[in-house]
Amino acid sequence: MNAIVSSPFASAVPDVIDRLVGIEPGSHLDRIRAHREQARTHAQQSYLALFAPTPPVFGNFEIADRFAVAAFVAGLHGHADVARFYADALVAQGARAGVADAIAIEVQRGAAQGPYGRYPAGPLSVEDASGPSYAVSDARRAVLGERLSAALAHAHLLVFHPRDASAAALQSLLDAGWTSTEIVTLSQLVAFLAFQIRVVAGLRALAQRPVTLVD
Amino acid sequence: MSAESVLSHPGNIHPNAFTQAQLEWLPWLEPLPEAELTERHFEGLVDASRAKSPYFRLLARDPDILGARTRTDKDIFYNPEAGLPRTERELSAAAASRYNGCIYCASVHARFASHFSQRTEDVQRLLDDGAKADLGERWNAIVEASVALSATPSVFGAEHVAQLRAQGLDDLAIADVVHGAAFFNWANRLMLSLGEPQQPAGD
Numbered sequence: 001m002n003a004i005v006s007s008p009f010a011s012a013v014p015d016v017i018d019r020l021v022g023i024e025p026g027s028h029l030d031r032i033r034a035h036r037e038q039a040r041t042h043a044q045q046s047y048l049a050l051f052a053p054t055p056p057v058f059g060n061f062e063i064a065d066r067f068a069v070a071a072f073v074a075g076l077h078g079h080a081d082v083a084r085f086y087a088d089a090l091v092a093q094g095a096r097a098g099v100a101d102a103i104a105i106e107v108q109r110g111a112a113q114g115p116y117g118r119y120p121a122g123p124l125s126v127e128d129a130s131g132p133s134y135a136v137s138d139a140r141r142a143v144l145g146e147r148l149s150a151a152l153a154h155a156h157l158l159v160f161h162p163r164d165a166s167a168a169a170l171q172s173l174l175d176a177g178w179t180s181t182e183i184v185t186l187s188q189l190v191a192f193l194a195f196q197i198r199v200v201a202g203l204r205a206l207a208q209r210p211v212t213l214v215d
Numbered sequence: 216m217s218a219e220s221v222l223s224h225p226g227n228i229h230p231n232a233f234t235q236a237q238l239e240w241l242p243w244l245e246p247l248p249e250a251e252l253t254e255r256h257f258e259g260l261v262d263a264s265r266a267k268s269p270y271f272r273l274l275a276r277d278p279d280i281l282g283a284r285t286r287t288d289k290d291i292f293y294n295p296e297a298g299l300p301r302t303e304r305e306l307s308a309a310a311a312s313r314y315n316g317c318i319y320c321a322s323v324h325a326r327f328a329s330h331f332s333q334r335t336e337d338v339q340r341l342l343d344d345g346a347k348a349d350l351g352e353r354w355n356a357i358v359e360a361s362v363a364l365s366a367t368p369s370v371f372g373a374e375h376v377a378q379l380r381a382q383g384l385d386d387l388a389i390a391d392v393v394h395g396a397a398f399f400n401w402a403n404r405l406m407l408s409l410g411e412p413q414q415p416a417g418d
Contacts, residue, residue, distance in 0.1 A: 032390050035297060038290035039394060045283035058277050078368030114367035115315050122231030124316075127345070158404045160367055163316030165408035167221040167243040180219050180244040181276040187405055188280045194367075195401035201369045202393030205376050206386060 013052065015044050017196060020082055021203045029207055043196065050189045051089075059182040065148055066189060067093045068103055072152050073190050075107030076159050077197045083107070099148075102140040106152060110134050114160030131161055150176030151186055158190045219245070228414040230318050233342035235325045235335070238318070239413040240406065246272035261285045273409060284401070291394045299384065299391035302331035303357055307395030308402075309338065310361035313345055317403040319412040324399070353382040360389075361396035 015023075017040070023029045033040045051066055067090040074086040091100050116131035134156040136149040144152070150173055157169060173183050224241045246269045247256065257263060259278025265271040274281040292304050299307075305328040312320035325342055329335040340348040346362045349355065356378040364371035371393075379389045 028386070032387050035387050036290050036294055036390070036394065038294070039287050042283045042286035042290070046280060046287060049277075049279040049283050054279060076367070112367075115365070117316060119316060120229045120231040124232060127316075154408075158408055162404045162407040167223060167411075169408070170243050171221045174219050174221065183244060184274060184276040184409070185280065187408055188274070188277060188284070191401045191404035192280070192284070194404055195397045198364050198369055198371075198397035198400055199393060202364055202371055202397060203390065205372050206389055206393070208373050208376075 013044075013048060015040070016047050016085070017043055017199055017203070020085060020200045021207060023203070023207075029203060032206075033203075043199065046192050047196065050185070050192060059179055059185055061182045061185050064090075064093045064095050064099075065151070068095060068099055068144070068148055069151050069155055069186065069189060070193060071100070071103045072107060072110070073155050073159055073193045074197065075103070076110055076112075076156065077193070078111075079197060079201060082197050082200055098143045102143045106136055106140055109137065110152075110156050112156075112160045115162065117161035117163035119163065147177045150178065154186065155190045158187065159194065224411065224413070227411060228416075230412050230414045233313060233318055233321050233325070235322060235329060235339065235342065237326075237415065238322050239415060240270050240319055240410050241413050242269045242273045242410040244273055244409060246270075247275050248272075255279075258282055259285075261289075270406070270410065274405070288398060288402075291391070291398050298387040299395070300331070302328055303354075303388075304391055304395040305331060306338075306341075306354060306357050307361040307392050308399045309341060310346065310358040311365045311396040311399035312403055313341060314362045314365045315400065315403040315407070317399075317407050319406050320399060320403050322412075356382045356384075357392055360392050364393060364396045365400055 018033070021029065023033065051063065051070070067086065071086040071090040075083045077083070087100065087104065090103065112132050114131065116129040118128045119125055135153050136144060141149045154169060154173055157165060170183060173186070178186065221243045222245060227241060230238060249266055249272065252266055252275065256275045256278045257266070259275050259282035260266055260271055261282060271281070292301070292308070305324050308324035309321055309328050312324060321342060325338045329338045332338070337350045337354065341350060341358065346358055350358065360371060360375040360379055363369065363375050376389060379392060384392070
């Protein structure tokens with residue numbers, strides 16, 4: 001049995017993708033999603049595993065910090081409603097003073113268009129594309145701390161130029177106090193949001209079109 | 216604090232082109248040793264055979280998100296009920312991976328796309344030329360939609376839905392394109408950032 005599914009908290013949390021797309025029970029998109037019920041269920045379970053993990057939790061990546069990274073990542077993806085959902089969640093989680101404002105400013109500073117980055121030297125080098133290398137500003141670093149600031153820098157790399165990723169980037173996280181296990185959770189969180197936000201964007205575009213019923 | 220450090224692979228031959236050949240993958244962080252895997256880890260791995268893979272044993276450090284991710288993955292790509300044919304779900308995965316620059320992910324899903332379609336040369340053109348490759352109208356529409364969705368911020372919109380409809384995709388099939396490409400925006404970021412691909416010796 002899956003321990004997460006049986007958690008009482010889990011059933012109390014509305015499906016995030018349905019909520020952000022605006023899918024009503026019985027609607028056309030509700031029926032479309034019902035054809036892939038496992039994907040729908042486990043996309044939500046993924047959200048819960050990251051943001052409401054079942055104890056004992058592996059590593060010490062605090063929930064407030066998870067929502068701080070999520071608010072940053074969602075902001076960088078440029079979909080206003082999704083960004084607001086995670087920004088509101090950060091505030092609702094009781095973020096430390098100044099963190100939500102600092103994240104909002106860093107979202108503005110981090111704005112870019114991806115994917116860019118470099119390939120291993122060779123025939124693909126002609127496709128190398130330059131883009132910004134991001135780090136939290138000194139003023140906000142004082143608010144967010146070294147550990148969270150390092151996470152935001154890594155999140156920016158994953159969001160916009162994942163092909164620039166390197167062992168050195170992971171060493172920077174280790175040096176800032178992240179453990180290997182916490183880095184795995186951080187990486188999953190950023191990468192999951194890259195998925196969830198695109199499912200929302202895709203289903204919204206589908207919802208805007210006049211429908212030819214298929215079922 | 217722990218004394219953890221990253222793993223390095225100085226002798227590795229890093230592939231520098233997209234390929235349909237079988238590649239290996241080397242982790243930059245220590246995977247869990249097989250002997251330390253508990254029932255909760257195996258629940259996250261879903262298939263016990265994945266305990267042999269360094270990639271999955273690394274992700275097993277957080278088993279619940281791995282388990283939910285794997286179950287999402289399997290339904291998006293393997294659920295045989297209606298919607299987009301498996302070949303074209305793999306095409307959406309390969310197109311997203313090519314666009315994001317994940318040589319390892321692209322190799323796996325290009326192979327699947329070739330296997331199911333028998334259009335190995337078309338798949339190779341996608342790998343060689345990227346999204347501008349001309350693969351015929353239907354595949355072009357799927358590739359363009361997958362690439363548009365993979366841009367950050369995403370630029371997928373009503374025009375991509377209209378193009379897919381014009382190629383005969385119903386709404387479930389279009390939702391499959393969306394999920395296939397979106398899922399690889401998850402997978403690419405893990406594969407690219409937690410380790411490096413390896414060209415097997417002799418290739």
